[in-house]
Amino acid sequence: MASLAHVIRDYQSGGLTRDEFIARLDDTLTTDSLSPARMMDVLDEAHARAPLPADLHAEVRRRIERLPVSNLAAGGEETRVQTRPQAHVDAASSASSSGMNTSGPLPGHDQIKGTGDTLNNRFVLEECLGVGGMGTVYKALDLRKLEASDRKPYLAIKVLNVQFRGNPKSLIALQREARKAQVLAHRNIVTVYDFDRDGAIVYLTMEYLSGRALSQILRTEDFHGMPVRAALPIVRGMCGALAYAHERGFVHCDFKPANVFLTDTGEVKVIDFGIARVFQRPEEESDATVFDPGTLGALTPAYASPEMLEHREPDPRDDIYALGCITYELLTGRHPFDRQSATQARSAGRKPERPENLGTRQWRALRSALSFDRATRMPTVARFVEEFGAEEKVTAQSATRVKAGVAAGVAVLVVAGVGVGVGVYRASSGWHEEAAPSGGVASSAAVASSSASGVPLGSVASVAPAKPVASVVQAAPVPAPKPALSMAAVTPVLALVPCSALASTVDGHTLHVQGFVPQRYGVTQLKSTLGAVPGVDTLKLDVQTLADDKCDEMKSFAPYWVGNWQGGRDTALHVRPAGGQLTEGDPLVVDVTTPGYDSYVNLDYYQLDGSVVHMVPGPRAKDNQAPPHYAATIGGGGDWVIAKPFGSEMVVLLVTPVPLFDRMRPESESRADYLHALDARLAQIADKYGRERIGVDIAQITTKARSH
Numbered sequence: 001m002a003s004l005a006h007v008i009r010d011y012q013s014g015g016l017t018r019d020e021f022i023a024r025l026d027d028t029l030t031t032d033s034l035s036p037a038r039m040m041d042v043l044d045e046a047h048a049r050a051p052l053p054a055d056l057h058a059e060v061r062r063r064i065e066r067l068p069v070s071n072l073a074a075g076g077e078e079t080r081v082q083t084r085p086q087a088h089v090d091a092a093s094s095a096s097s098s099g100m101n102t103s104g105p106l107p108g109h110d111q112i113k114g115t116g117d118t119l120n121n122r123f124v125l126e127e128c129l130g131v132g133g134m135g136t137v138y139k140a141l142d143l144r145k146l147e148a149s150d151r152k153p154y155l156a157i158k159v160l161n162v163q164f165r166g167n168p169k170s171l172i173a174l175q176r177e178a179r180k181a182q183v184l185a186h187r188n189i190v191t192v193y194d195f196d197r198d199g200a201i202v203y204l205t206m207e208y209l210s211g212r213a214l215s216q217i218l219r220t221e222d223f224h225g226m227p228v229r230a231a232l233p234i235v236r237g238m239c240g241a242l243a244y245a246h247e248r249g250f251v252h253c254d255f256k257p258a259n260v261f262l263t264d265t266g267e268v269k270v271i272d273f274g275i276a277r278v279f280q281r282p283e284e285e286s287d288a289t290v291f292d293p294g295t296l297g298a299l300t301p302a303y304a305s306p307e308m309l310e311h312r313e314p315d316p317r318d319d320i321y322a323l324g325c326i327t328y329e330l331l332t333g334r335h336p337f338d339r340q341s342a343t344q345a346r347s348a349g350r351k352p353e354r355p356e357n358l359g360t361r362q363w364r365a366l367r368s369a370l371s372f373d374r375a376t377r378m379p380t381v382a383r384f385v386e387e388f389g390a391e392e393k394v395t396a397q398s399a400t401r402v403k404a405g406v407a408a409g410v411a412v413l414v415v416a417g418v419g420v421g422v423g424v425y426r427a428s429s430g431w432h433e434e435a436a437p438s439g440g441v442a443s444s445a446a447v448a449s450s451s452a453s454g455v456p457l458g459s460v461a462s463v464a465p466a467k468p469v470a471s472v473v474q475a476a477p478v479p480a481p482k483p484a485l486s487m488a489a490v491t492p493v494l495a496l497v498p499c500s501a502l503a504s505t506v507d508g509h510t511l512h513v514q515g516f517v518p519q520r521y522g523v524t525q526l527k528s529t530l531g532a533v534p535g536v537d538t539l540k541l542d543v544q545t546l547a548d549d550k551c552d553e554m555k556s557f558a559p560y561w562v563g564n565w566q567g568g569r570d571t572a573l574h575v576r577p578a579g580g581q582l583t584e585g586d587p588l589v590v591d592v593t594t595p596g597y598d599s600y601v602n603l604d605y606y607q608l609d610g611s612v613v614h615m616v617p618g619p620r621a622k623d624n625q626a627p628p629h630y631a632a633t634i635g636g637g638g639d640w641v642i643a644k645p646f647g648s649e650m651v652v653l654l655v656t657p658v659p660l661f662d663r664m665r666p667e668s669e670s671r672a673d674y675l676h677a678l679d680a681r682l683a684q685i686a687d688k689y690g691r692e693r694i695g696v697d698i699a700q701i702t703t704k705a706r707s708h
Contacts, residue, residue, distance in 0.1 A: 004028050004039055008046040008060075018056065022339070024221070029063055039064050113159070118143075119198045123157055123205070130213065130258070135160045139208055154208045155193065159201060183248065185622045188241035190261070190271045210264045214326070215257035224333040228358060231330040232389060234260075237268025238326065239385040240598060240625065242319050245273070246381060247659065251314040255322035256303040257329065301341040306372050309343050317377045320384060324369030327388070331355045336370055346372040362388050485509050485535030493533055497521060499551035501558035501698065502543070503565035509537035514565065516554065516698065519545045544700060547648040553606060553698075556675050557652060560682070560696035570595035570629075571695030573603075573653035580699060584706040588615075588640040592653050594630040595695055601626050602654040603634060604674075608645045608703075612671045615640060619667050626655075646703040655695040656685055 007028050011021040034042065043060055046052075052060070115138065118124050127139040135158040145153040175195055182192050191207040214234070217223060238260055245252065252259070252273055261269040299308055305321035308314070321342065328336040336352035337345035352370050354363050365387035371377040378384045485506050494502045494513070502515035511533065517526055523543055530539055546554065564571050576589040594601060601624045603616040617624040620639050626632070654660070660681060665674070686694060 003042075004034065005042045005046060008043070008052075012046070012050045012052070021056075022059075024219075025060065025063065036064055113198075113201060119157065119159075119201065119203060120196065123155075125157065125159075126154075129156060135203075140205075152208075156190075156206045156208045157203050158206065159203045184245055184250065184273060186241055186244040187623055187625050187627075188237045188268050188270055189244065189273075190269050209261050209269055211262050211267075213258050214260035214262060217262070218257050218329050218333070225329075225331050225355070228331065228362065231327070233266075234262070234268055234330060235327050236385055236389060236598070238270060238323060239381045241268070241270035242316075242323065243381040243385075244625070244659075246316040246319070248662070251316055252319050252322075253308065253314055254299055254303075255319045255326070256300045257326055260326065302335060302339045304342060305374070305377075306342040306346055307374055309341060315374060316380065317374045320369050320378050320381060321371075323381065323384065324366055324378075327366060328352060328355065328370065331358065342372055361390055483534045485511060485533070485537075489533050489535065490530070493529060497526065497529075499546070499548070499554045501554055501561045503562045505566075509535055510540065511536050511538070512540045512542075514542040515561070516544050516546045516550075516700075518548050518551060518554075520548050546650075546700070550606070550648075550650060552671070552675055553650060553652065556679055556682070557654075557696045557698065559691065560654075560694045561698055563692055564695045564697060567692065569697070571653060571655045571697050573651065573697035573699050575651060575699045575701055580701040582642045582701055582703050584642055584644065584646070584704070586642045587635055587638045588642060588651070588701075589633065589635040590651060590653075590699070591631070591633050594626045594628070594655055596628045597657065597693075598628060599626055599630075599655045599657060599695075600624050600659050601630075601632075602656065602660050604652050604654070605640065606650040606652065606671060608647045608649055610671050611668050612674050613640065613668045614665055617664060619664075622664070624659075642703050644705065646705055649701050649703055651699045651701060653695075653697045653699075656682075657689045657693045658685060660685075 007016070007021065007024050010016045011018075016024070029039070040061070043057070043064065047057055051057070113119065113125065114136075115125050115128055119140075122143050124141040124143065125138040126141055129137040129139055137156055137158050140155055140157040142150075142153050142155055179195075185191070190209065193205040193207070195202075195204045197203070242252065242255070250273065252270070254272065255270075259270060259272045261271055263269060301309065303322040303325050305318040308318050325336055328334075332355050337350050340348070340350070352367065354367075358366070365378060365384055368376070368378040369384055378387075485508070487504070487506055490504050490506065490511060494500070494504060497517060498521060499518040500516060500521070502513055502517070504511060504513045506512075511530060513526075513530060517523065523541065523545060526543060527539060527541060530536065530541075570593070572593045574591045576591070582588065588605065590603065592601060592603065601616055602614075605613040605615055607613060615621065616634060621634070661677070682694060
């Protein structure tokens with residue numbers, strides 16, 4: 001890696017553009033072996049030989065000044081925060097322009113703990129992971145976990161920067177960040193554990209992530225963008241985090257590549273909700289009157305929306321603008337407006353160029369996200385990921401339509417020529433035999449099908465009556481055919497079975513039915529009822545009886561259970577052991593799988609005493625979002641154990657496209673109260689997203705006391 005002097009010289013000689021110089025600056029500062037004081041001397045010497053632009057010179061100085069706290073390792077976009085009084089900034093600029101040596105300690109910059117130090121006699125700061133606008137992040141060893149032989153004794157600690165601590169509101173800011181981050185429990189958002197202080201040093205603890213900041217990838221010299229398919233998982237991860245936060249009333253307000261982390265296991269994690277501000281949350285208005293993070297001036301100009309730069313109230317669409325910029329960089333390797341701020345790009349009348357190999361629908365979504373006007377910007381993150389994540393299928397759809405046309409044509413031909421004679425027409429590809437109606441004239445259906453099969457209509461020749469091949473033989477009387485078995489005949493019958501959940505399929509004259517019926521109705525009566533349906537020759541039942549007290553659950557879940565089973569049972573639940581026979585003291589362990597889209601998993605245990613235990617989400621498993629086709633085992637750690645009362649009980653897996661409730665429900669509550677709230681919420685989700693996006697699977701268990 002080149003030294004700071006080498007990089008500055010390359011820029012001054014024209015070997016690097018301004019963007020390239022900025023991109024290489026942080027890596028250079030991180031890897032250069034010089035002390036920060038010596039780096040400042042190198043900068044001043046280079047500036048004396050060939051002056052750098054004033055704003056660029058100030059930016060390099062600012063980044064070097066951060067190094068006494070720790071070297072920059074985040075790889076890029078620094079949040080711009082007023083870190084010292086303006087008088088000090090002006091004095092430093094004046095001193096540098098006059099050639100004064102300003103490498104000594106700056107007023108008010110007291111030293112803080114760094115690598116090798118310990119906080120509260122518990123957390124050993126082992127490695128600096130990066131510096132942000134509000135604090136420095138370290139990898140830390142938790143001595144308490146180490147003593148307990150915890151296999152994961154490491155966590156990350158964010159220590160408030162000395163410069164930021166100078167702001168009287170900074171302690172409130174970090175406390176707000178910790179509280180907000182604890183609320184945002186999502187697989188694409190870094191998990192925050194606690195907020196604490198050690199004397200004058202304030203910090204928060206969070207999960208330790210191993211990987212790289214997205215900014216480091218984007219700033220790599222040989223990075224020139226990636227294919228859409230490769231970028232989509234990253235985009236979806238970012239969108240998942242932002243959508244989750246927006247649904248809970250939070251705007252990130254400083255979304256940028258340095259705040260997106262890609263773990264070694266391929267996960268996407270959004271970090272630093274440090275200046276996220278509350279919007280449209282009446283219960284949080286007291287916070288807004290006491291403290292507004294926006295007053296700290298913390299934002300990153302290259303990714304801030306025009307409205308943020310103009311100090312307007314925060315809005316989810318501010319994050320969408322930043323999301324658009326990052327997505328554009330992922331695809332092209334460059335910022336859509338060459339790192340100009342949104343207001344500068346708007347004044348210059350700039351428009352982003354369409355990236356290569358980006359479909360029309362995807363480009364429309366990305367261009368909308370980059371709008372300089374909130375009113376025309378993409379309205380929600382969910383809408384953006386839906387539009388951008390939809391691959392272009394025009395060609396595939398056209399091919400499907402052609403194939404469908406061919407298939408339909410063949411079907412029409414078969415129907416049109418049922419055993420009545422043989423007609424012949426001349427086509428461009430030669431002679432073909434075709435079924436024709438009696439009298440020997442080809443039907444219009446047959447002619448139309450020839451066009452669907454790719455045969456020009458103009459090539460159809462006159463058709464002569466078919467000559468009989470053999471003399472006609474009087475056929476014996478044929479018995480009337482058995483009526484066809486159809487779902488139209490089966491569905492109304494199943495609907496009349498009370499308190500049930502029954503799904504069916506038809507195969508010729510065989511009827512398959514699976515599901516649940518109440519004990520008072522019984523399998524025998526169901527068999528008799530279905531056997532009387534016209535067209536049924538064979539009846540195959542895979543039906544369980546339910547205790548009659550489960551009627552309320554069936555009323556709530558039956559429509560979604562039926563839809564899931566008839567759609568291929570993408571949402572699946574299996575109890576261990578397979579028979580569902582559990583004894584007092586046994587752990588309740590279940591295996592779940594989710595459908596082919598991002599979803600939220602809700603797992604509930606309906607007990608015999610009329611209560612429902614929320615296994616997921618719940619106090620022991622808060623994060624319930626799952627990626628497409630996700631498989632997991634729940635309860636393997638013995639979190640839930642069978643206890644009295646004993647009898648016939650039920651476990652229900654409910655998968656929804658959005659969180660089921662805004663707030664965490666108690667771990668256990670009345671079944672009646674829960675189902676009342678659940679019915680109303682499911683109706684809302686079905687109305688907005690479609691009933692088919694709600695999946696339900698049900699498993700019965702039988703519990704009994706342990707014999708002594």
